[in-house]
Amino acid sequence: MKDEQVTTVVMEATSDYWKPFYYLMEGQLPVMLVNAKQARNIPGRKSDVNDATWLAQLAAHNLLHGSFIPPEPIRQLRDLTRTRSSLVHDRTKVYQRMEKFLESSGIKISAVVSTLTGVSARHMLDALVGGERDPHVLAGMAQGRLRQKIPDLIDALEGRFTQHHEFMMRLFLKQADGLEEMISELDTQIVEAITPFREEALAISTIPGLSNTSSEVVIAEIGVDMSMFPDAAHLASWAGVCPGQNESAGRSKSAHTRGGDSYLKAALGTAALSATRQKNTFLAARFRRLYPRRGGSRALVAIEHTILTAIWHMLAYGEVFKELGPDYYQQRNQGKAKIRAVKELERSGFIIHLEVAGA
Template sequence: MTINSPKTSKTDGRRGGGKRHDRNRPSKTQHKINTEANPDAGGIDIGATEIVVAVPPGRCAEHVRTFTSFTGGLRELRDWLLACAVTTVAMESTGNYWVNCYDLLEEAGIEVCLVNARHVKGVPGKKTDVCDAQWLQQLHAAGLLKKSFRPAQDVLRLRYLVRHRDSLVRENAGHVHRIQKVLTEMNLKLHHVFSDIDGVSGRAIITAILAGEREPKVLAALRDGRCRSSEADILAALEGNYRPEYLFVLGQLQTQWDEIRRHLANLDEEIAGLVGGIGPAAVPTAEPTRRPGGKRKQTGKNAIALDFRKESFRYYGVDLLEIDGIGSGVLTALMSEIGPRDNLLESFGSADRFCAWLGVCPCNQISGGKVLRSGTRKTRNRLAEALRLAAFGLDKAKCRMGEYCRRMKGRLGKAEGITATAHKLARVIHAMIANGRSYDEAQAFRTNPGMERKRLKTLKTLTEKHGFKLIPIQ
């Protein structure tokens, strides 16, 4: 059965005798679909300045109305939906215009189904806001829309601050790049003798230069004792051109860098307070311990000042840092984007659903018995990005996960191998949280009978190719 979108009459804006178009008037020719799945469903088309809402016909004399996007208009929208006995509504995730409407309706007890705009775009006919609202209402009433994942309100507050912190870290990196540019113009080659110009040695030397110090030996004495560069190289790198305009710009950039670092420190305190208020109040009886042979994982300089091993163990009941490649970046994304164990298992009951939401598993498109496309789904997911970064760092790791990463990169290619390793990490994380078990490398890489038969077949092919024969051991 072909389903066509509702159409509205054409607008006639001519002077003298032209019939004026009513923007809230429902379309006369509509193709009805079965609305028994959600009979009390509504549809909302979100815009920057106005919001068009459609309710089931018969609930009101005017079942399509337009409201302003101001707070007063949102309250009128909420009251009208409640008066029409609407219990659930569907809206597209248009920019961030939908957030306030979503929160207000959710507080009123109306279930909000946030859908991807791509899922409802393939609609023929003329496109108007009224048509979009009516089409969303019909699809939602028929139960044809998938609800997008949105974490709980307490996790949303944490996610907002973590994302804001990530933007500050990126902005701070831009300041570091501009500082390095000015130092290069001054012919001070600090980046050749120090690993980071924003490290302990680099910051101390730049601060002394801005204070008026120019003697290379005095500046070189400010370096950290762990610096591996020779004193001769450091002295040579500190001979530069100290022009006034360079020093002025360097001072401004250093002030901005220090200001962002202060903001990051305040953010870390606020985030730590929010993290402590989410999840189980009681700490599990068992304390997280590193597995035998496991190395102590270092925390990056841009990581949140938080005890990730303890907090993640309280959130999920297992020590996810036991997994090779998993660090503070993955745990930060997991805790802020999804939340504790109960939230994860409620929204993603299986590893398949978890990996599909991340967009790291193959999304096969099959038609006529043929696979048209087998790549991963194009999506932007912060947790998936963190898992890919974790997989990227496993390239030279001497462990089973590192071997898996290298094997996948050799078989599929670099980018595809990284995604396949991120897929493996996501499945291991979900299995550990769902089963409440510690990381077991042998269990994570166990082979099934199908894999054994495939390996045996490959060995037989190779031996026959070279003139040998496999004989089973008696």
């Protein structure tokens, strides 16, 4: 290609097939990876040769936009965080299968304990696999506040736990322990991989709702170089946390959010849900403000958008997160807040007379 003086290589992002060719030419030639949906050919003329010709024509007229491909250190961190996410989901599925299988033996331990991953539940499961069948002995292994539920545990541990159940439960526990060990190894490797970006991760973890794990996922998905996104709105659109636009003849057909980055959206969703449950924060106040008018789902997406906007500004300009406080809207619109409160009381049947305090 260099001998033929090729100036640009354009390729469609088809599954994972583009990766070996892109990584081979990366740093050697200008390579542009494009979304196949945005570079569709004319219907009825679909073939690999025609697609290549069409891509070349679009690229010659500068009508294509390259996809975001992070640098190699971020890609390696992304592989680690995504693998950890998959293993966490697999671990959850194992415990769900374990719970269903216990129910087939008549043991309803999950009706008393909050999760099978707890210390008390694990001691009981190990004892069951070890041959213990007395519900009083098993219930006596409860620790902490769970000991207050020992009578309920005795009833829940009454069942028909046979050798078959013992064999299957041993397999489930072995699988869960293996996944736990793999997740622990990934956590250690992620700590090493994120070392060059530790300051950025710690900075965005100051946003309410964002844990260290969520911060690692955010860095792995969007990187730390915000020059790839012209502004926060472009990043929100790429991530899929803003309304879509599908309008024709003056009518809006759909405003659903696009797919976006599923791993990033999952981390932002967890962070947004956690932030709305915290008191005395701006994000929680914003959620309560939007919930009555837009509903829970849309209000949650709005919080995700707000968090991602703050992340863009912190990474692009090195800004520090500033907590606006739960009374931000009241302080900004005191007149509207007063009118809204008066109308709400009047609808409840009260007659309101306002006086200035201290007058």
